[in-house]
Structure formats: C-alpha cells, structure tokens
Amino acid sequence: MVNFKEEIAKLLAEEVEGLSVLEIQGMIEVPTDTKMGDYAFPCFKLAKTLRKAPPLIAKNIAEKLDENNIFEKVVSVNAYVNMFVSKEEFVKDIVEEAVSKNENFGRSELGKGKKVIVEYSSPNIAKPFHIGHIRSTVIGNSIYKIYDALGYETVRINHLGDYGTQFGKMICAYRHWGNKEDVINDPIKTLLGYYTKFHVEVENHPELDDEARKIFTKLEQGEEEEIAIWKWFREESLKEFNRVYDMLGISFDSYAGESFYSDKMPRFVQELKDKNLLKESEGANIVDLEEYGMSPALITKSDGSTLYITRDIAAAVYRKEHYNFYKNIYVVASQQNLHFQQWIKIVELLGYEWAKDCVHIPFGLVSLEDGTMSSRHGRVVFLEDVLNKAVEQTREVIREKNVNTDNIDETAKQVGIGAVVFQELSNSRIKDYVFSWDKVLNFDGETGPYVQYTHARASSILRKAGDDIVAKAASLNNIEYKYICTDSGYDLAKLLYKFPEVIIEAGEKYEPSILTRNIVDIAQSFNRFYHDEHILVDNEEEKVAKVALVMAAKVALKNGLGLLGMAAPEKM
C-alpha cells in the first residue's frame, strides 16, 4: 500500500528548505471539504524563514508539484497548496490492498514481540452483573482485539472482585439464614439477598460484624470450611458471569482476581518500610503523597490488615515478573482515577522503572434515569436483560421485514447484541451517559444494525453478481478502475484507505470509538455509492470493477465490526 502522505512529504521536502520529511508529513492535512483536494499543505509557517507572503509561497510550490504525475493536479488557494492525487492510482492501490489481504486487511506487525496485558470487566463475585459493567467489559474487549490486530501478544485478565471482608459477611449470613438449593438455583440474587439481609440485621445485632470479621480472618488463614464455601460462591457466580460473556463472545486468559494476590502483599509492606516510604498516622500506615499533589494512600488499616491498593501493587509486580509486559492496561471506571495515580506513583517510588508502562484507561459513569445505580436499593438494570431484550426486538424487526435468513435465532442474537455493544463503543470513553431503553433498542441511523445491514447488503450484491464475476474481481487482474473513480466511489475508497491508520490510532489512544466512527463513515459512504451507481450493470468490465470495490468495503466493515467484538452476518 502506498503511503501517499509520505510520498507527498518527500516531494515537498525538495521544494521547502530547512524542514525534514517527517516534519513536513506532520504538517500535511486532509482538507475538511473534499472538493478542496485530497491533501493540503498550509504555508503560513514558512513565511518567516522564506520572508515571503504565504500565498506566494503556496503558488510557487503548487506550480512545481503540478508537474509530478502522482498528482492529477495541484493548485494553490490562498496560503494552501491543495493536491489532488491521481484517482485511478489511488483507487487501485486501496482496492488491491483490501481485497488481497481480505481478513487480514487492517492488521499489522507493529507490536511484534511485545506483550500487552489488558485487565477488564472485573465484576464483584456475588453481585449482579449490571449495565454499569458493560463499559469495562466491552471497551476492554475491543482494546484487546485492536492490540491483537496490531501484532502484539496479549493477555486478557479478569481481575475478579473475589476477596475482602464482604465475604466474611456473606458466609456469616449464609450460615444464619441461607440454604444450598437457593444458591444453586439463582446464585447472584440469593447471595446478594444474604448480603443485604446482613446489613439490615447488623443494625440490631452489632455482634454480627465481629462474627463476619472473624470468618474473614479464618478465610485468610486458609481454614478449610471457610475456603470451601468461598470457593463454591465464587464458582456459582462465575457460572452466571460466563453466561453473559458467552452471549458477548468474550473470554479471558486469566481469572486471577484479588484473592490470587492475598498472600503476595506482605513483601510490599516490608519494601515500603525498607525504603522509608511508610508513615504511621492515626494508627494506620500511609504513604504521604502530598508533594505529588495527592492525598495520602492508606496501606494498612489500624488493625494491620491490608487494603486494595496493596493488592494492586502486588498484582502489578506479579504481572511484570510473570509476563514481563510491554504495557499493562487497566480498563477501570474514572471514579478510580486517584487510586490509580496513587499506586502507580508508589510503584515508581519503590524504584520500579516500569511503573510508566502501567496505564489506567478510565471511562465515564452510566446512570439510570432515576439516578445512579445501586445494588442495595434494587436500582439496577441487568446486562443480561438488556441483551435478551435487544435480541427479542431484533427478532421482531426481522419478522416485520420478512427477510430470508438461514437462521433467525442466530441472526437476531448477532444483531441485537451487536446493537448494544456498538452503542457502547460509539462515544468517547470518558463521557458519562444515562442508560435508556429507547436508545439501545433503536436500530436506525448510526447504529450497529446499520453497519451490519450495510455489510449484509454488500454480501447480497456479491451473491447476486455470481461466482464468475466475484472470482474475476478477486483476481485483481485487468480491473478497469476508472469505473469506480466517480465521486461516491472515490469517497468510499478514501475512507477505506484510512481504515488501517484508524486501527493504529484507536490503539494508541485506547479509544475504540475512533474505529466505530470510521466504519460508520464507510457504511454511509457505501450506501451513497449504492444509491448513486448501478453496480450489477451489463458491461462486464464495469461490473467487475464495481464488484471489486464492494468486496473491499465488505472486508473493511467485517474486520472493523470484528475488532469491536461484533459479528457480521451475511443476511439479516
């Protein structure tokens, strides 16, 4: 694939003195209005060194570049050099790239030999998996897929919230009021019930708190009976989480949660002491972070037990020693910004130079119309319910449309769940949003179903075109690219050209929404092309060229949806 920007930068470097090719490449822009050109070079900054008026500089450069045949034409408009590349060359280049690479279009080897850890989802055992958990789960999954596509080795970690005094409370409650069958039949709801009942009862029976604390201590010390119950709770909860993960097509390489690090913490408390970082304050041990503009970090409680910041430090060191990561990514809500800043700083103060490779990827809060979610008050929307409802809605739409599909159940699943996933990935991570049924169940406009529909439409055209024509297009021999250099064809080609760059950018910024936006643009552009042009025309040369472009678009849509964690059905 030709890097047009780089080629143009090389040509410009010959005309402009004192600037490197790389510097010039950074200055080249894509005009907002496509009528202006494919690439533009603003000349304002050259005015000082060349001691000439910017428009004059632009004019001179334009005249010289115009002679080069990589361009269709080069003109100057005020201080801008506007360049139009040769459309046929451009379209040929991108169609060949997409069609020949097919499922590998967009993938690269950028990260070869480097290992990236992505921690995401990380629900709390025995608590409901609600709509608030979708963000970490879906964003993390997409970031993992993007890094995988960029050639990195990846490790997916589900850092389960499976430890802490809450389990003492849960076991305590189970012993007082619980029974086995209820837990097996409906683990999460039952366990949550125990947890809330405990909080109600403790009001009148404060001794329950002591009992719970003692049980947790036994758990920490490895008492068999307590361990057995805890393990059982954990397994039952995981079964339920896995049902949702299966629906979403998500899996993990490790479920090492908080409990996994429970015995790995004393080492760091000692290290902190040795390095004189630990201070005593109100009976507890803290690390003072005032000079870094942060409030102090609490390392051990006044009763000597540790907190989750110590677990996170232990986990990071373990991961470095065990995986030797290049990057250690945490997809965790923005509420925990301070927490991450604190512990990453402490890891740095401990002298671990790789602290800089630990990155917190925050995302905004999901709330409900009547306020923030709260398990205790029953104000939650279960993720599984959302997914099921979306699938149901899709099934109805399919029935209405009366489209032939081979497997309505499977298609409804792919489209319905895709709609939820896509919506989650269409805005910048950091924005808060209010969950709304109307929104997740709306399939018009910039939505997952829209992109999937466009893909299905492209697939349908290829089926109608016939094997013979498709084979000719796929061979890429003697294609008359002039037929797809029309306005809408060329616009589509330009968006496809951006696709591989967009994947890199989405990875660098840990921002799947950049990719989401690109495939929406591709879908829009494809639909415009589809309406503007009759694709399956009588003239075979023209038909083959157009089919080649349809194939290229289909490949980008399919791969793009894949990177978001979505299926691309052939019919819907």
Place this chain on the structure above:
RNA sequence: GCGCCUAUAGCUCAAUUGGAUAGAGUAGCACACUACGAAUGUGAAGGUUGGGGGUUCGAGUCCCUCUAGGCGCACCA
C-alpha cells in the same frame, strides 16, 4: 474546601491534535421502492462552540478567570 473530568444544533455526539465556510445521527418538515436489500438514500431547516479576557497570521482546540454538572479526597473495593 482541594483535585480530576465534562460543557459544541431541540436531543445524542464528531471535528485529522492550532488551520480553509464547525460536521453526522436523531426528532420534526419535503421527497425517492417494477434496477443490485427502504434496518436505506436525497433536500431544506437547525450554531454567539457555557460566559468573559488573553496568546497569534489563524482558537471549538492552548493559557487565565468565572458558571453549571459529574466523580474523587483515610481504615469498602
């Protein structure tokens, strides 16, 4: 009180990192199905980019300040 984040069309969001006339979707309006899928497309309308200063050839973007909202700030995670 301190810190971080957010504010762009009625609503939900973009804007190539400081560039040309700020763009999409959605809602409402007017159109287009006997061509390859209408979960679609076309058109018109919709803006003092929260307010005010500043930096410069140029600011939605950078700096200062004010306003509104969200999140966090010691024994939960």
